[in-house]
Amino acid sequence: MTRHGPLILIVLAALLQQGCAGSGGGNWESGGSIGSLKGKKVVVEEERIEGGLEKAIAGYKQFLEQTPEEDMTPEALRRLADLKIQSVEGVYDDSSKLTAPARAGKTPVASPLDKKKPDDSRSGKPESLQSLEKRSTEPVGETGADSQLGAIPAGNTIEQQMLQDDANSKEAIAIYKKLLKKFPDYERNDQVLYQLARAYGIRGQTEQAMATLDRIVREYPYTPLIDEVEFRRGEVLFVRKQYRASETAYGKVIKVGRRSTFYDQALYKHGWSLFKQSRYEEALDSFVKLIDSKAAGGRAAVANFSPIERQRFDDTLRVISFSFSYMGGSAAIDQYFDKRGRRPYEDMLFADLGEHYLTKRRYADAAATYSAFVARNPLHEQAPVFQMRVIEVYEKGGFPKLVIEGKREFASIYSPDGNYWKSHDIKRSPEVLAFVKQNLVDLASHYHALSQKRRDKDDQKEAIVWYRKFLATFPEDVQAPRMNFLLAELLFDTRDYPAAATEYEKTAYQYPPHEKSAEAGYAAVLAHREHVKLAKKEEKPAIVSRTIISSIRFADTYPKDKNAAGVLNQAAVDTFQRNEFAESRKLAQRVLEQYPGAGAQIQRSTWTVIAHASFDLGDYGGSEKAYQEALGRLTKSSDDRGALTERLAASIYKQAEARQKAGDLRGAVEDYLRVGKLAPGSKIRMAADYDAGAALIQLKDWGQATTVFEAYRKRFPKNPHESDVTEKLAVAYEANNQWQPAAVEFNRIRLTTKDASIRREATYRSAELYDRGNNDKAAIEAYQLFIRSYPKPIAQSVEARDRLAKLYLKTNNRGQYESVLRQIVQIDKTAGKERTDRIRYLAAVATLELSEPLVREYKSIRLTLPLKKSMARKKKSMEKSLAVFTAMLDYGVADVTAAATFRIADTYYDLTRAILKSDRPRNLNKLELEQYDILLEEQAYPFEEKAITLHKKNIE
Numbered sequence: 010m011t012r013h014g015p016l017i018l019i020v021l022a023a024l025l026q027q028g029c030a031g032s033g034g035g036n037w038e039s040g041g042s043i044g045s046l047k048g049k050k051v052v053v054e055e056e057r058i059e060g061g062l063e064k065a066i067a068g069y070k071q072f073l074e075q076t077p078e079e080d081m082t083p084e085a086l087r088r089l090a091d092l093k094i095q096s097v098e099g100v101y102d103d104s105s106k107l108t109a110p111a112r113a114g115k116t117p118v119a120s121p122l123d124k125k126k127p128d129d130s131r132s133g134k135p136e137s138l139q140s141l142e143k144r145s146t147e148p149v150g151e152t153g154a155d156s157q158l159g160a161i162p163a164g165n166t167i168e169q170q171m172l173q174d175d176a177n178s179k180e181a182i183a184i185y186k187k188l189l190k191k192f193p194d195y196e197r198n199d200q201v202l203y204q205l206a207r208a209y210g211i212r213g214q215t216e217q218a219m220a221t222l223d224r225i226v227r228e229y230p231y232t233p234l235i236d237e238v239e240f241r242r243g244e245v246l247f248v249r250k251q252y253r254a255s256e257t258a259y260g261k262v263i264k265v266g267r268r269s270t271f272y273d274q275a276l277y278k279h280g281w282s283l284f285k286q287s288r289y290e291e292a293l294d295s296f297v298k299l300i301d302s303k304a305a306g307g308r309a310a311v312a313n314f315s316p317i318e319r320q321r322f323d324d325t326l327r328v329i330s331f332s333f334s335y336m337g338g339s340a341a342i343d344q345y346f347d348k349r350g351r352r353p354y355e356d357m358l359f360a361d362l363g364e365h366y367l368t369k370r371r372y373a374d375a376a377a378t379y380s381a382f383v384a385r386n387p388l389h390e391q392a393p394v395f396q397m398r399v400i401e402v403y404e405k406g407g408f409p410k411l412v413i414e415g416k417r418e419f420a421s422i423y424s425p426d427g428n429y430w431k432s433h434d435i436k437r438s439p440e441v442l443a444f445v446k447q448n449l450v451d452l453a454s455h456y457h458a459l460s461q462k463r464r465d466k467d468d469q470k471e472a473i474v475w476y477r478k479f480l481a482t483f484p485e486d487v488q489a490p491r492m493n494f495l496l497a498e499l500l501f502d503t504r505d506y507p508a509a510a511t512e513y514e515k516t517a518y519q520y521p522p523h524e525k526s527a528e529a530g531y532a533a534v535l536a537h538r539e540h541v542k543l544a545k546k547e548e549k550p551a552i553v554s555r556t557i558i559s560s561i562r563f564a565d566t567y568p569k570d571k572n573a574a575g576v577l578n579q580a581a582v583d584t585f586q587r588n589e590f591a592e593s594r595k596l597a598q599r600v601l602e603q604y605p606g607a608g609a610q611i612q613r614s615t616w617t618v619i620a621h622a623s624f625d626l627g628d629y630g631g632s633e634k635a636y637q638e639a640l641g642r643l644t645k646s647s648d649d650r651g652a653l654t655e656r657l658a659a660s661i662y663k664q665a666e667a668r669q670k671a672g673d674l675r676g677a678v679e680d681y682l683r684v685g686k687l688a689p690g691s692k693i694r695m696a697a698d699y700d701a702g703a704a705l706i707q708l709k710d711w712g713q714a715t716t717v718f719e720a721y722r723k724r725f726p727k728n729p730h731e732s733d734v735t736e737k738l739a740v741a742y743e744a745n746n747q748w749q750p751a752a753v754e755f756n757r758i759r760l761t762t763k764d765a766s767i768r769r770e771a772t773y774r775s776a777e778l779y780d781r782g783n784n785d786k787a788a789i790e791a792y793q794l795f796i797r798s799y800p801k802p803i804a805q806s807v808e809a810r811d812r813l814a815k816l817y818l819k820t821n822n823r824g825q826y827e828s829v830l831r832q833i834v835q836i837d838k839t840a841g842k843e844r845t846d847r848i849r850y851l852a853a854v855a856t857l858e859l860s861e862p863l864v865r866e867y868k869s870i871r872l873t874l875p876l877k878k879s880m881a882r883k884k885k886s887m888e889k890s891l892a893v894f895t896a897m898l899d900y901g902v903a904d905v906t907a908a909a910t911f912r913i914a915d916t917y918y919d920l921t922r923a924i925l926k927s928d929r930p931r932n933l934n935k936l937e938l939e940q941y942d943i944l945l946e947e948q949a950y951p952f953e954e955k956a957i958t959l960h961k962k963n964i965e
Contacts, residue, residue, distance in 0.1 A: 093181035199232035236269035256282035307353030339381035372406025449479040506540035574604035594622035658691035711745030748782030830855035853900035872927035
């Protein structure tokens with residue numbers, strides 16, 4: 010015995026007496042597996058013993074050797090074994106504190122929920138289920154036998170220390186087993202067993218450790234260590250994939266309640282145990298209970314989490330997302346919380362589930378999840394963000410129609426005048442307001458473009474709605490002038506001229522100057538003029554008045570615009586037509602003074618306005634100057650007005666004849682027509698009008714010619730030139746691309762002519778023109794009449810049938826369409842010497858068109874079981890199709906030959922695909938199925954090769 014021996018024995022005896030009242034378990038680190046038991050620090054309640062751990066061990070040994078067996082013996086044995094364990098795990102310093110220096114390159118492993126570093130917090134792509142599962146099986150609080158060494162005394166090597174540790178742990182196990190055997194009634198045997206399990210864990214004897222823990226559960230169900238024991242058992246069982254058993258173990262920890270330091274971790278692992286059993290709703294109960302305890306305040310609470318706490322929270326959210334996805338997605342979230350009460354963090358669950366679907370490229374499910382949250386929480390502060398996410402998902406998934414629908418909904422709901430902002434401060438959401446604005450621009454542009462492409466009234470209405478919404482919401486935005494202009498343009502396209510004029514004028518005059526200002530002002534005038542054309546007689550005066558006001562305003566505001574002179578001149582004309590002669594002359598004179606370089610037409614119009622206005626105002630000097638080459642001087646009080654009028658008419662007519670004789674047809678027309686303007690009741694008016702129309706025909710001024718002749722026909726219904734007028738109108742209308750009236754005139758020729766050849770040609774021309782004018786019904790009737798009336802010559806009859814067939818197709822009359830095509834094919838077969846290349850071509854094309862139903866029928870036949878029966882149907886259809894395609898080759902028409910070759914190749918290729926996609930016999934094992942698939946590929950290969958060969962030949 011050393012000289013300190015007696016002192017040590019006295020101290021140990023005192024410690025043993027007082028130590029029996031303490032807790033051998035101490036402050037257990039929360040969480041861990043069997044292996045982590047070795048890392049537990051048991052606080053041995055001792056006074057300071059100089060010399061450290063080795064002296065303490067020596068003292069206990071000395072006490073046991075020199076002291077007879079007594080009540081203190083089991084306590085001494087337990088203390089000795091505990092110190093042996095501590096010598097393996099750490100350094101026993103003079104303060105009775107154990108430190109555990111890590112082996113080089115190793116650091117202690119954190120708990121599963123505290124495993125990530127701050128910079129690993131989930132901020133990017135959500136982790137996979139496999140990643141979460143892997144992390145859930147990692148032990149909690151484990152440092153590992155391979156990561157801990159006891160203190161290495163000076164002079165010892167690592168190898169020596171490892172041998173010493175092995176001996177100490179082995180000796181500790183022996184002591185614990187001896188204590189249990191010799192003192193079965195020792196009051197701290199539950200702690201002894203727990204320490205024994207730790208010792209087994211240190212040595213990697215997991216089975217023995219687990220058995221020891223099971224023994225504690227059986228023999229000491231009320232031990233203060235029961236929660237940690239059950240948790241350790243649960244960890245081992247979970248790793249072993251004994252999920253029902255681990256569920257039970259974790260459940261027992263949960264029953265202990267929050268006083269257990271393992272409560273939160275047990276909830277998490279309890280949820281995982283249920284999840285692994287596909288008991289998702291029960292698993293959610295545990296996960297939600299865990300979140301309730303940590304994030305009851307929703308995003309506000311989560312914002313204050315440390316990085317490790319945030320990672321724990323994110324991991325829990327991820328497994329919850331997986332659970333809800335397996336239960337049916339967002340609907341499952343609704344159902345779950347409807348049963349169990351709403352939670353302030355539901356938005357985070359929906360968001361996480363949506364991101365989960367998005368990583369899987371399940372765009373529809375992701376969008377549905379975000380939308381479901383908005384539907385459930387329309388006034389939630391995150392609702393706009395979710396709705397924005399819906400649109401982003403649709404864009405990412407390539408669903409343009411859904412993108413538009415999403416933008417429509419967003420712009421409607423989150424517009425500044427929407428109900429949402431009654432509950433929220435719009436100033437705190439500038440990004441939402443910006444998104445609303447961009448959506449309005451996008452929607453207006455989208456529907457405007459569609460309306461231009463499809464000419465659909467619904468598209469036009471939609472675009473107008475969104476333009477107006479933008480202007481009402483953002484009237485002072487930098488884009489407002491442009492949007493206002495585009496709205497006006499659209500209204501003009503829809504022939505809503507009053508509204509268009511209003512919006513053009515807003516654009517021109519109510520914004521600071523911009524690039525569309527002048528253009529909008531001019532467009533407003535045009536819109537007013539179009540409105541005049543469509544207005545009822547009683548409405549026109551007021552509209553004309555607005556037109557004049559808008560015209561003058563444009564000229565005043567934009568006097569240097571290239572259109573200003575023309576607009577002002579037309580205002581003078583309009584004013585004159587309203588009998589406001591003084592104002593009209595004033596405007597006309599302004600045109601001449603302000604725009605001396607205006608075009609000839611404007612100047613002529615302006616002088617005409619001045620002349621007429623001056624005459625009607627009694628300014629005969631002004632009118633004399635204007636009419637000096639036609640009328641000379643003419644005063645209002647002249648007694649010769651009647652005679653002069655007739656002479657004026659004759660004079661103008663003679664000037665017209667002279668100009669016509671000299672080759673000045675345009676001047677002649679003007680003079681002829683001036684007869685009607687200045688002397689409408691003159692006797693020579695009929696001849697003048699007719700000659701004017703004839704001259705316009707020579708000039709190929711078809712538009713004016715038709716106007717003149719139509720007026721002539723109405724004015725002189727019993728004129729001697731009726732048949733000639735009809736022919737000229739027919740020619741003029743056709744030349745001017747006025748197909749419908751041209752057709753009417755040719756039909757009139759058909760009804761009135763006595764010449765058979767002219768009648769036949771007029772019949773065909775009327776059909777063609779009805780056709781070109783898109784009067785399908787009239788065109789069909791005309792072609793039918795021609796075919797019935799003129800079966801010969803065959804070439805023209807076939808052409809008529811070709812056009813008739815196209816009209817039937819256009820009007821969706823498939824039966825008549827195919828009937829006419831068959832007529833063309835039949836005529837070609839019997840044409841004999843009258844057969845032409847054109848007839849042959851049309852017959853070939855008709856045959857090609859008639860083959861379409863065969864193609865559809867053939868491709869619709871699948872190879873199903875029984876294969877023999879379906880293959881017979883497929884083969885029969887194939888042979889029928891190939892026969893038709895082969896016959897098409899005989900026409901020798903290049904385009905048709907190429908198409909027929911392609912269809913033959915496609916027929917073989919379709920058979921290849923049908924074979925490969927055919928139904929498989931049931932009850933085949935994997936090997937048989939593979940062999941069957943190989944056999945099908947061998948059967949299909951020749952057809953595929955044949956298809957490839959034909960396609961290559963077609964290309965060549």
